[in-house]
Amino acid sequence: MAVLHIVLMILKFIGILLLILLGIFLLTVLGVLFCPVRYSAQGYKDENKYGGKAKVSWLCHLVSFSVWYDSSQGEAGYGVRIFGIPLLKVLEELSKRKEKKKKKAKAAKVQAAEREGREIPEQDKASEEKTSKESSEAKEALEEKGSRKEQRGEDFRQTEGKAQRLLGKVKAIFQIPGKIFEAFRKFQLTAKGICDKIRKIKNFLESEKFKRGMCLILQEGKKMLAHVKSRKIEGRIKFGTEDPCLTGEILGAAGIFYPLYGENFSIEPCFDQTVLEGTISLKGRMYGIVLLISAVKILRSRDIRYIIRHFN
Structure with a gap:
């Protein structure tokens, strides 16, 4: 019985939560449909300066969005307010707090690394330098052998490429009549398709x-x-x-x-x-x-x- 009572309490809580969410959704829909969205704008222009401001509000100014510009100060801006609270300023303050926390965490990590860091002994440094020198010499020898092979292959590829280009030019000359005929055929098909589309559009507009x-x-x-x-x-x-x-x-x-x-x-x-x-x-x-x-x-x-x- 105790388990059944707990299950019923959980189901009751879930049902109440769903009813609350459904009520909020219905109120929002009714507000969008039957509560007017109001707008206003002001502007001015004289000999030296000009400017203006526009505002859109909803739910009796509980939610509002505004933009403005003033040439005398040379600045433009916009703002969003929800229940009179400037949303952009709140987001800016939250981002500043996150940046401060990140900087503090980074500084703490740097300090911990400095406290725990150790220098590499001189003997280990000498062995590392010797190993890196030997590996660099071996790499240089391999690169020299590879460059010679690449040079011979490059000469062969250049000769082969010249022959292929010459053969391609000869083929292109013989293909010219066929290309002209194909272009003329495609032009006929394109002209016919354009005429059909124009006829269809005309019939559609006159329907x-x-x-x-x-x-x-x-x-x-x-x-x-x-x-x-x-x-x-x-x-x-x-x-x-x-x-x-x-x-x-x-x-x-x-x-x-x-x-x-x-x-x-x-x-x-x-x-x-x-x-x-x-x-x-x-x-x-x-x-x-x-x-x-x-x-x-x-x-x-x-x-x-x-x-x-x-x-x-």
Whole structure:
């Protein structure tokens, strides 16, 4: 009975652990799908300097990633924070501690080796020098004999190589007509294959399945872009060129995108000087469930699967 009780306790502990892990996994999935990923960016530009910062956060800034650059200081950087703790600094401190431990262990080994080390007696040194001298003389004699044999073999190989090169040139001359005919035949086959591929690609692009699949991709892509685009844009920009006509054309092109940046963003043209300066800040968010629904719609479509099979 005692053994059975212990086994049941172990199984109970394993079951509780598995339930905890399953709960953590489900919470993570729900967080990714229903907790928004927020992003923000700021930038500036004036006569002498420019810079900016971008940040992506999740779970109410419990997890965040940021990058920045400042031309006045000439430096760029990035950082990762989890629960407000700078992860990169923690990893750097841990690596420094490991290096210190390695250095201490290496110094201890060196000190132990110095304490236990002994010098080689003079008699042993003389015998070692004598043995190494005799072995070097024997090696020199063997190398001299080998070099003579190699010289004779090299002369024979050179003569044989000249004869083979001459024979190869004669064969190449007789093979020229056959090579020309083979190249012409391959060109015909290649041209025919290219024409067949062009015909197949044209039929594929004109098929109804391809058109429906591309319409679905464009439709869902617009939805995802509308969902991901920034909800708030603020700032101002002052620009100008020496050509008033070009400045007016740029201002007209910027007016096309007015629905994107709205009234909180001002554009000031200068028609009498070349200038570019201003500030901008934007914020937005995205939900994983929205992107997942669009992705599932695209992947479940038979037309999309037909396009994927064609390219594979």
